[in-house]
Amino acid sequence: MGKGLTQFTRRCALLALSAALMLALAPVNSAQAAWPEKPIKLVLPFGPGGVADVSSRIMADKLSQKFNQRVVIENMPGPGGIAAARAVAGAAPDGYTMLLITNGTAISVPSFKSLPFDPVKDFEMVSMVGTFDLVFVVKGDSEYKTLGDFLKAVKAQPGKLNIGTISVGGTQHLGGELFKSVGNLDVQIVPYKTSPEIVVALLRNDVQLMVDFPPAVQGQVADKKLRILAVSSPKESPLFPGIPTVDAAGVKGYEVISWNGVGMPKDTPKEIVATMNKAMHEVLALPEVKEQFARVGVVAHPSTPQELMGRLTSDIKKWDDVIVKAGIPRK
Known part of the structure; x- marks a missing residue:
């Protein structure tokens, strides 16, 4: 009788512990599932009116409709995109602050003697936005x-x-x-x-x-x-x-692709990154978005986070070589 009671008590304790764990985890899961619950900010390292600004606003408008939450563009121009990148790298990793990462971000790495951020280590890559030629x-x-x-x-x-x-x-x-x-x-x-x-x-x-x-x-x-x-x-x-x-x-091997992509602060939950990646794929596939992009010379190009990271790292090396050969002094 005592042994059976002990087993029953242990079973009840295990059930209670499981229930407590489920309750403890529920707010986190529901919070991520409900994302976004407030406006999302996309910080641009450029002023208004350029190719990146126009194409980002087109995308942000469609994302706002999709999430039923505003995606707000914040222009933060400055040398090397430093101000924008530093602001986003230091933001909370909750999915509500994003950075427009570009080939210009890659150029900044070899252009400066030092940077207050590391574009490879300080951000979670989300997706490419588009590409455009010279x-x-x-x-x-x-x-x-x-x-x-x-x-x-x-x-x-x-x-x-x-x-x-x-x-x-x-x-x-x-x-x-x-x-x-x-x-x-x-x-x-x-x-x-x-x-x-x-x-x-x-x-x-x-x-x-x-x-x-x-x-x-x-x-x-x-x-x-x-x-x-x-x-x-x-x-x-x-x-x-x-x-x-x-x-x-006639210039064999020449290739330059300008590109824009979206990143979030390091340690942003993978579920949020995946949700935004999926939304960007859907929005950038819309015929009206492709048409509006084309008017400013941009080809919509959503991607995996891995492709965006690959472009960033390969361009850092590429432009480092060009800067050295051209004899351009580092700032």
């Missing part, structure tokens, strides 16, 4: 009908031709430096402060080729004042059918 442009009546024509002219006139870019140490400038390096070209890379200044220089023949993002030249290309000779991606862009890649046009 375009290689000449004036509408240029004698260079193809990029191959320009390459021949460079060989015939070493040191005489100029390529205009903006933002020393930025994607456009480094894309020009990589073009010079991979093609073994004796040309001058001439940086300007703004894209309109390069357009003026191109029309005046101060520079003979321009390297920039598509929105910078869309209007002039439509008016036939400028012509696109090539795109920087490894395969033909769906946004520029019939325009060859730089690789196909």
